[in-house]
Amino acid sequence: MDDKAQLQTLEGLGAALLITMTILFITQSSTVMTPQNEMMLDVQLEQMAYDALTLMDVAPSYAIAANLTECVSGWNMEDATMGESTLPLLDSELSTLLQGLLYNVDISYVQNGNLITNNTILHGHPTEDAAVARRTIMLTNHTVAAANGNWSLASGLQMVEVRLTVWQI
């Protein structure tokens, strides 16, 4: 009598159980470790960047040290070098709002019909999945004078675009 088949059936059952357990384990643990897919993380990062800029623009001046317009009005018109930002006030406020993230800030403005872009906060080179947020602010002679900035406004108003690039380490 050949009762090898009994053993093989048991073996098969054992193997099936092992595979099922492995698959279950992997799916469960992966959902714990990566609760969101990558695109959701991108949405989250971009949203954080826009939140930081929006908040700094709409906040009343006493809530945070200086709002976005006040920070940029005080710019000394110089480019930033690595770790040496030319908008220190904006840098310190962003670092508290965007904890655990790295960021660069560029500002763009129009002068005599030309678009000029300057680097004002430089913390490194953004990675591939960095998110970008932009917000436009308006500088006037009044805001520049109040913040001791070096802007020279040709007409009464200067539109400036603040571009914030945020990425995770």
Added chain:
Amino acid sequence: MDFLLGVSLVLIAVGFTVQFVPSIFLSGSAGEDKLGYAAYRTSCILAEDPGWWSNNSENDTSWEYHTENVQRIGLAMDDDIKSRLTETPNMISKDKLIQFKELSRSNENEFIRKLGLFDSINGKQMNYGYNISFLRDGQPVILNNSTMVIGGSLGLGQNMAKMTRIVLLETGNISVFDGRYLNRYAGNENIANISIIGPVTENITIQITNFNTSGPNAAFTSASLDDSILLQSGNYTIQKRSLYGNFDPYVSPDGILDNDSLMIDLNSSLISSNTSYQLKLTFEDISFSGSSHFSSYNDNIEKRYEPALLVVEVW
């Protein structure tokens, strides 16, 4: 031959698994996306929308005063309640937030329906699990003696989508004075005199920006209320912010510069009766120029906003 048989058996087994246990595969794809959407949508409507209420005759965004006729729940503060949008997204109104918590407690079904935190499967409503919390420095914010955490907690091994937003949260009232124009106490230019009309229910916060320093030892010395000296930490807390910094606890006699800010938090229990109180702040080498009898806390009152995180989790 055996091999072919084996492969086909495995394929059939896989096919059966996909057919009858779809949750394994769905959780990794469509289901998670729906959760992500729900979290994103909820965070957007809470942070950026002022909400809406209407009955047969009236409607505007002040739903916190008409909770029985809420159409849409939103927490953003709004200056112009007749327009449907707000010019100040990301600024969270305290009154709306308190009503929001109240609504989640009193009528959870309505709350879930208004926020759309459910999915319809074959016409049947399946509620999502959710947790909406407001955090400052990683701790839940406490307003009106209740923590601003709404919803349950995540079970083990469940799929969850999370959205974090940076917001400005209204936490109470503040009076901001420019130190250069603050009124002095009669006869002593180093003492600022502020009147507060009682009673109050919330802590009194006074912020003084810009100082007129007149010597090298500029510092804050002491505070007194109706001529009785107040105790630091017991009666009040004081924090200082430099031009490029955040508020940190202030210990006398730390130096104060012209463009520093001081924030004084006065315990509400001190101002409990229905009279006017005189708060005297004594400084050294700082002079106040205003020569009226006192500066008024109540005339200068504004809403106090502090940065916080809004975390929406859906599962």
Added chain:
Amino acid sequence: MADLTDNTSGQLIILSGFVLCFSLVALAMLVNQTMISGYHSSNAVLEFPKHQIRDITSQTRESCVYITELAIELNQSNNKSIEENYHLLFKDYAEQMATLYAGHGEEVTLSSPIDNGSITNNNLNISTVWVNITYNNGMTYYSSEPEIIEVRA
């Protein structure tokens, strides 16, 4: 069966190779599909330019208030009317905004129609202005014509 397995096992190996191939391809496609659908749906969240549109309208509201103030101020020192000053400043503002947004491939046009009563006079001061706003990034077209802005109480 016996003659099939005799000396023709090569056929079976090829056959099983095929079966394996197809099953693998089928599985790969299944996984891929879920990933693509995830990509598309969450990408749609990012694609709608809600931040841009909000930035343009709220900035325009803020700027118009200031432009009006400045126009009234300039009227005291130059010989142009408040309306003329307003339109000159608004044109400057619109051009700067258009250039800034063109810098990243988005088209913004802001105009303040002159002929059809875009400025409401109230005791010779401007109280309400009308602004036409359009935005286009190739995927989404937005227009608000007119956006009515209260510039002075």
